[in-house]
Every structure is written in C-alpha cells, then in structure tokens.
Amino acid sequence: MQNVLIVGAGSGGTIILNLLLNLNFMNVKAIVDKDEQAPGLHFARKMGIKHGSDWKPFLTEDIQIVFDVTGDKSVVKELMESIPAHTLLIPGTVANLLVGLLNENDRFIRRIQTEMDRQRLIFNSIDEGMIGIDRDGIIDFINESACKMLEVSDFNAIGKSIFDIIPESKLVRVLQSGKAEVNDELILPNGLEIISSRYPLISADGDTFGAFAVFKDISEVVKLAEEIIDLKSVKTMLEAIIHSSDDAISVVDENGNGVLVNPAYTRITGLSEDEVIGKPATVDINEGESIHMKVLKTKKPIRGVNMRIGEDNRDVIVNVAPIIVNRQMKGSIGVIHDITEMRSLMRELDLARQTIRKLESTYTFADIHGSSPDIDLAIDQARIAAKSDIPVLLRGEAGSGKELFANAIHSESSRKSYNFIRVNCGAIDPSAMEKELFGESGRYDSNKPIKPGLFEEAVSGSIFLDEVTDLPLTVQVRLLSYLKQRMLQMNTSEPVRIIAATSKNLEKAIHEGTFHTELYYALTRITIQIPPLRTRKSDIPEVVNHLLTKVNQEFGMNVETISDEAMNKLQQYDWPGNVRELENVLSRAMIYIEPASTIIKAEDIKKSLFTNEMKTSEEILPEKSTLASVMDDYERSVLEKALDEHNGNKSLTANRLGISLRSLYYKLEKYKLI
Template identity: 70%
Template sequence: MQNVLIVGAGSGGTTILNLFLKLKSMNVKAIVDKDEQAPGLQIAREHGICTGTDWKAFLRSDIHIVFDVTGDDTVFSNIMENIPPNTLLIPGSVANVIVSLLKENGKSMQRIQNEIERQRLIFNSVDEGMIGIGPEGNIDFINESACRMLEVSDNEAIGKLITDVIPQSKLVRVLESGTIELNEELILPNGTKVVTSRYPLASKDNTIIGAFAVFKDVTEVTKLAEEITGLKQVKTMLEAIIQSSDDAISVVDENGIGVLVNRAYTRMTGLTQDEIIGKPATVDINEGESIHMKVLETKQPVRGVNMKIGEDNRDVIVNVAPIIVNNQLKGSVGVIHDITEIRKLMKELDWAKEIIRQLEATYTFADIHGNSADIHLSIEQAKLAAKSDIAVLLRGEAGTGKELFANAIHSASERKSGKFIRVNCGAIDSSLMEKELFGEGEVTGDRIGLLKEAINGTLFLDEVTALTKPVQIRLFDYINGGRNAQLESQRHDHAHVKIIAATSKNLERAIHEGSFNEELYYALNRLSIHIPPLRSRKSDITEIVNHLLVKLNQEFGMNVEALSAAAKERLRQHDWPGNVRELENVLSRAMIYMKPNSVIIDEEDIKRSLQTIGTNSEDNVLPEKSSLTSIMDDYEKSILEKALEEHDGNKSLTANRLGISLRSLYYKMEKHKLI
C-alpha cells in the first residue's frame, strides 16, 4: 500500500482524494491547504484523515507519494528541497493532468453509456439499409435507412435499374449466380463506405426471381464495435477488482434481491452464488436485520454494523451504501469485513503488551518529575543511595512514587545489570513470607528464596511493616551480616543484595506498639528518604500532568494535547490524599469524560472526574494494596457497560459517545468480556 500526502485541497486535491478513498492500494495519510475551509479538508476530516495547513508537518519518510496540486511553483520547489530520498513528488502540472483525465474519464463513461443506449434503439428499429431487385435488375423495394444512406427518396429509386442508383452494386451478379455473398465492402455513389451482404430470392420451385441486399455504414459499425470493446474491457477490469477483494462484497437490486457477490463473500458465508443470486437479502443472516433492506428503505448509507453471517456465525462489520443512478434507487452494495482475525490479533497484542510490561527496563531518575525543593532533595538523597550498598528506607504516603524511586536507585547503581525484584509484603500470606524470602533450605531444595535470587541485584520490600515479627528479626540478621546461625550459609550473600524497603506507615508508632522490630528499624533507617506528598509540591503538578498525558494517550489510543488553564487551576486546588497515583486516576477519568474529538481537557472534565471518585470521602481513597491498572480496568468496564446500555447496544453510537474508534471499542469490550 502506498502512503500519499496531498498538498492542496481545492477542486483538484478533492478529486484525487475521492479517487484514492476508493482504492485499497492508496492510503492518504494527510491532506493540507492554507485555507482551513477547503472542501478537501472537510472530506478528509469525515474519513478520519489528518489535515493541516503546513505540509512540512506531514512530510515524513513513510510517505511514498506527494501530490502537489497547489499550482504554486514555490511550494513545489520547497517540497522538492525537503522531500525524503525515496518519496515520489508529483508536480502540479502532472497532478492537474491526472485530475483532468479523471474528470474526462467520468464524462467518457457517461457518453459511452448514452451511446450504447442509442445503438440499442437503432438495432431495435432495424436501421440497416435494405434494397431488393427483380429479375430484370430493377429496384423493387428500399427502406428509409437505405434511402438515407443513398441520399435518394423511395420514389426516385423504385423502378430504376440498380446500377443507375448504385453503379458498383453486385446484386445483378447474385441474381445470375444464385450465390450468397456476405460482408463485402462497397462504396456508395456519395462516397459512403458500407458493408453489405447479398442474398438471392427464389420462388417455391427454386427459380431465382430477384436479389436482396442488406448494408450498413462501416463508420457506424466500427464506432459501435470500438465502444462495445472498450466497455467490455472496463467491465472485465471492474469484475477483476471486485473478485480480488479480500472483503466480501454483495449487491442487491431495488427489491432486495441478490444480483452479485464475489468469491470472498461465498467463502465467508459458506453459500454458493446460486444460493444468493436471485434470493432475498436476508438469506445469509444468522442474527439481526438485513442492512441491505434498511438502506433500500432509507436511501442512506449504514456503516460499522456488527453482525453474524454464515453457517459458522462469523463476526463481521458491515458497510452498506445505496446505488443511485440518475436520482433513481437501483439497489445497494455492501462490503463485509471479517473481524475474526482482528480479534485474534487484538488478543495477541494484549498478550504482547503484558509481556513487554514484564520485560521492559526499570525506571530512572529522569522518570521522576518535579522541580520543587522537596522533591529535588529526595532525588539527590536517592542518587546518593544508588552509590552505596547499605539498605535504604523509602518513606511516604500511598501513591507518592516509592516504587518509582526504588527503580531509579537500582537503575543508577552498579547493580543495574542484575535483577530488580519487588515484593509486596502485604500481598503474600504471612505463613509463606519467610520461605519466599529465605527459601526452604538446602535439604529439601524446593525453593532458593528471593534474597538468593536477587544476588548482585536489588530486592524491594514494599510495605515492609506487613512482615511478621519472626521474619523481621531474620531480615535484620541478614542485613547485619548473618549473625544468626540459621543464616550461616548465606553469610557471604548479604553484601551482594541491595535491600530497599518502603512504607507508608508511621514506623515509630509501630515500634511503640510493638508491631515492628526496633533493630530492623535502625538497620533500615541508616539511609532514610522521605518522598513528599503531592499537596506539598503543587507547583510540580503541571510537569507531572504533561508526563502523564503522554503515557495515558498511549494507553487509551487518544490524542489529548493539554489541559485548559481553568482545569490546571482546579487540580492545584485539590489536596490529593492519593498523591500522584490519584492524579493519574483523575486524569484517566477526565479523558474518558471528554467530548468526542476534543483534544483539551477542560475544568468540567476534571470536576466530573473528582466527583466520581468522591475524593472528599476517606472511604473512597484508593485501596493501599490495589494497583492503578486494576482500578482503571474496573472503572473502564463500568463506563463501557453504562455507555452500551444508554445506546441499546449500538456499537457505533457508543464509540462516538466515548470518542474512540469502533476498533478500539471492540478491543476494550473483548478485554472486559463484554462480548
């Protein structure tokens, strides 16, 4: 497929755009024009094609062909200077010739159709010249077509010798020989060339009583033959295009009776042509109404309808448009796209994304955003921690980014080539935690333990206060050099694993209450880093938002550009009990609430998002042990269910309401098992 950039959206650019929209081999990536109201830009927007006023923004290496239809030599020169080496530039003069040919082609096709109709009437009226003679060679009869070609009246011709009217006539020879002569060329007295066939006339006793000639102007015959031959070639080409399409195509007449299907259609439905041609349009539908019949009733196209067809209930997307000829409805044509493979690819893509998430590199300090003094101090402390092998304690409220800091410390340390293993201490059963960390022992050999697996790497213990007291004591012995006899075999390992612990709890209170080991506290607190809450560094919100928009655009398949000034101010007024995690959550919901085709998040979107999560209630603060992904998935599913319910299950209306493509809607429905 060739990627195309059209420069100029006037009549010429619009004609080329309309042609390429019908061709699978041409993919219009963008069309630009200085006039934002140019007709080509309007059509492009309706088809989801990128538009703009500056061609430089779209001239990339993936563009194969550039059409310059501006007629401006300066534009052509500028494009030529900037065009990639493997991109073909079609100049304005050539593009205009193509446009002219396209227009002329349409006129020629109309002229051919009119001429075929005219020729049909001629043949039905028997316009061949006919003339006959008697035994003496005198003209007995002549029709109006012959009179017209000979430029005589019937009164002037009848009764005269045939050679007086047509000196070169061979009818007398046929009269004498009784032999048929077919398709011979003859020049009439007025210079007209005709093709004639001559036949003897015999009585019942086979006596030759005359001769008869039928002739036609060679010019008309030649012209008609050329037109018919050309039309057949066009028909053959169109049939080849239809049959070569991977999408199923069906055509019905104005009564909804099938008149044409291609091979892809019979393959997809499992029905033969005999089972479809001449049958009602509903013959291939397993579920739902016939879109062909709906289009014939409304005379309006219907696009993006999800249906099931064929014996194996294949899921397809159907686009059907009416066939209008001379303002008369002649039928409808449908294009059916099988989405079975698409759904399979979507599942595979989802699986691949999950694998990528697991394999992708850890975060670095460049991923920590903000310029406030508080966050700057935390980052500098973390950079010092990366240079040391001593244990690190990260302290801060839920959602402040403790895991992000742990990743950054690992990436900046000499251990970055080793493993980074995260353990959510609160998510593992307390009875299993000791085995997870320290292993089963050398006798059973069942488990080596995460501490041994993390040798030469980093072990991140999130919510370390969830560890039981025995595990806390054993962890202290490990950090302190393996003084416990049970850790004798691991004595040489402790220096080769960097321990990073994190907590959102008050450790001093936990020590006072007896739930946290005081020795472990001092071992971890040698290098303690406090990560400030978002409410204490609201000046960083704008920078964090810009970073999150890039991430969320990729996740949601959207193109949100920025927040309005009022929306930013609304964010700064909020206290953010859930910190950066809550901010990301609010932005995600605001993007879902945005109006279709909007690229700016406004204050109303932010307000609705904050009201939805009920940030003023402690009961609605994000659960400490829940991941953002799971929370967003749950909310996204609820939004999809509500939108589908509001639109009675209509997928196209639902996608438009949510401001996403129909393909994205099907992917998300499949992801949340709503199909």
C-alpha cells in the first residue's frame, strides 16, 4: 500500500484523487491547496480525507509518493528540497500523462466488458445448449440453455471435469483428434435425448487448446415422430373420442361447409349427417348468427356464445376454434354444450331459494336487483346501516321496495337470528295501535294474563314500521320515549332495532301537525332514499328477469324471456306503482300469452299495462261539470278498477294505490263503494 500526498486541489488534483481512490494499492493521506474553495478540497471533506492549505505538515516519513499538480515551479523546487530520500515526487506533467493513460485504460476495459456482456447475452439467448472445455477437459464455459437441459447451474459446472457433468461426453475425443463430429445422438444423465455437434478449438498457429459442443433437445421431436408413424391409429382413436362425446361436435371447412358431426350433434339438433355434411354452417341455427363463419373470418376462437339450435329450439353454449395448419386456415371446430336441462334446474333452484326465503320472511341484498347508480347508492347505504343498531328510515314511493330493503338490513345485521316483524301502521285500528305495539299494561290476573305487544315479540330482533306517518300522535310519543330509553317497559334482554318506512312527505306532515318533530329527528339519523323505477329504467331488464322466475312459480308456467319490443315498451312506461306495478303487469301478461308460448310479446304487455286499461278514446267534457266533479269521477273509477284487480282485498288495493288503509276506507265510504 503506497501512501500518497497530493499538492494542488484544482481540476487536475481532483481527477488524480478520484483515480487513486479506485486503486486498492494507493492510499491518499492528504490533499492540499492554498485556495480553500478548490474542488478537490470540497471532495476531500465529503470523503473524510485530510486536507489543508500547507503541504509541509503532511509531508511525513510515511509518504511514498507526492503528486504536484500546482503548475508552480517554485513549489516543485521547494518540494524537491524537502521530501525524504525514499519519497517519489511526480510533477504535474507526468501526473497529467498518468491520468491520460489511466483514463484510456479505463475506457478500453469498459469497451471490452461491454463487448463481453453483449456476447454473453447472445450466448445465453440461443435455444441450443453450448458447453466448452479447456485442453485438460475442464469445463470453462456453459450457457443457460445447457444448464437447463443438464439440470445444473453454471457455478456448479464451470471448473469441473466434463465427465462429472456428462459421463458419456465425447468432447475429450474431439479435443484429442482435432476433428469435428456432427449430429450425434446422446442421452443425458437425466434421460433427456439430445442431438449434439462437437468442434475442436484451434488457435491461429494450429494449436488445439479446447473443444466445445452445441446440442439440442430432441425428446419432443422423437415423440412426434413416433406419433406420426402411427398416424392412422391416432386418427381412428380421435374419431372414436369425438363420436363418444356427450357434447355435440361439428367441423366445417375453410368455406364454412360441414365436414364432420358426431352422434351427439344429431341428437341435439335433430339433423342427420346428410343434412349437414357439405351444407353451409347456418343450416342448424334457429336464432343468432353462425359462429363458425365468424371464426373463419377473424381466425380467432370464440367461446361461451348462447344460441338456440335444432328442431326443439335447444338452449346451448357454443365454443368454436379455428383449425390452422401451416399458418393456413383449414376450417373450424365447434363444441356445443346443451344447457336446456341445466337452465331448468337452475330456475327450479332459484325458485326453491325464493320459496325458502318467503317461508322464512327474510330477504338479502342479493334479492335487490339493479345496477344503476341510484340503486347502488341505496344498497351501499343500507349495508352500512345493517352494521349498526341506529334506527333507519326508508323513504320512497309505494311499491319501490322498502320492505325488501328492511328485510335485507335485518338479514345482514347481528340480529338476523331473531324475529323480523312487519307492522303496517295504516292497517291497524288507531284505537288499538298502542296495545298492538307495546302490549296491554297492568298486573297479571288469574283469568286474563297481560297481552304482549309486537315490540316484545321482536325482542333482540327488528321491527319494521311501514308507513310510520299513519301512527297516531299518542303512539308516536310512546315510540319516541322508547327510542330515548332504548328499552321496553317489559323485562327484555335487548331493545328492538327499529326500521321505519314512509311514502309520505314527512316534512309536510310535521308542518300540518300530524307527525312529531322529535320523532322525525330520532328516525332520520340514517335515512335511505329508495329510487322509483322510472328513474332507473336501465334496471328494468334485470328486474324483469328476476320477476319472471317468481311469477312462473306462482302461476305454474314456464315463461323464459320477454321480446325486445316488449322490453322497450316496459322501459317507455313511467311506472307510478314502481316494482310492484311491474310485477302485476307481468302477471297479467302471462294470462294473455298464447298457450305453450315461452315468450312474452309486446301485444301481451300492451294489454296488461294498467294505464292502457284506463285509457279510452277522447271524450267530450260533460256539460255543467266542474273540475272537482270530474276528478271525483276519475278517482271513483280508479278505486273500482283497483278493487276489481285485487278481488276486493282492501290491504292489497291500498298498497297498489300507495295510500294508507285508513285513507282507502275513507274514500270507499265517500264514493259508496262499501
């Protein structure tokens, strides 16, 4: 290790300092310069190297080399007079020459390294394995492909005898003979079959100093050759597989004409081979376009296409792939899965689930259908509400699904294993409302025990107060007291979770004095607005598909779908009765469809829409009629039709018209309909 002192910290001194720091045999003891702002001094401070403005204190006996890069002759003279006899003084001219040589050497080494890296990259990128030995048979290079085939790492291979890695190697023989050997088959120790070519490495003066081999895995080639030899038996086996498959298989040529079908295809479509072979690919299609023709055009596989084919209009899923030989389209093959029975079973399963839920009186968020932003927001809010015990208020028009939301909130809450009790506040006699909800107070009597209320029945569970605005004020005060105390007067283990709903304008009811202000604030801590169907018409197709399953079960029918024209008609209607009205329209449409038909058509919907039943041809306004009398006549006709629609059931009629049962009775008495 040579100790070095650098005198002069300008650009030259800085360069020498950088170079010497990269040399293991040089140790820079210090660097000095009269200019305290010299770049070399700044660098020395960062690196923790001693530095100063005078070289004399640093010129000690352990300094072997002094670099003078000041360019000042007087400094050189003074240094020569002061340095010890064993110390070498290198003046600036020599130092600059040394710097140039070192830089040139560094550039040369980097060029060599770059070229070696490039060659190594190429060497490791080829698929063929390459391995080389020196004159002693020791491996001195091996590429990645060879390592993979030999199942060794280059670290474990290089430096080993070739016979340690490949016992049957013939590289040493090539080294000794100096003659190349090409296309020789060999089996590696791991059983891999390769074909190898071996070459001697000969210098310019004719001296053989090593040998290398290039080899390729031919296991797959050998296997393919064996299969080709027995091509006839393979063809027979494939035909047997195709014909024994339960899935229908059809093959067409590059022009789209049938060339092969199996028995399953004939069974599903009802078409014989003679009706398909040589015929266009569209011969079996009842609904949709030919997937074979699309694949032939795009040269890309198409999977999971729903179609109807054959004489029985079977529901199938079709997967079609191109047949490409030597980069040329030769046809396509289609595999057809019959899902008619599967869909029927899925419908039955869905119906069974709905029946179970109906019997349990519980629904989940999975039963709320739609993906529009409005309904998604309402569902997200309801999911959040389900995680707490805070009272929830559901607001929305009649028939929009408030009860469904209430059920879903209960089903996803921690109270789901307890009772969920629905109370139609408008259907209970106001005079008996308080007893119905909170029970009959008083002491036990041997002949007449206290009657428990619905709140006690729902203990630890949830109670759904539908149309909460119909509660009498006295009951509202009692409910407010319960909410404040969070406990019943009866001895209960845990207070009931309250979910309220209304289709009325609560703010207007407060203004009119029919709804308690404090109760309003107690119930509206979590308020969820359920959107009407007319604001989310994009959800109608999804809702219709769900309702079809439900109505099929109720009517014992098998209606599978609704025509596009009929769906358009449903989406054009504004649905004042919301989802409930949509369900009623679909129920009536099933009555109008043709026998054995599985599709609801536009004319069926037209007959079923409630508004169409109401529409008549333009009429002349009767003489001496006032607006009030015309409105009364119209309201009476609506009530009559709604009662008729629900076979006189008052509760269903009230729900259909979006009014309370008490209001319905008032109107029926007004128009003498009871």
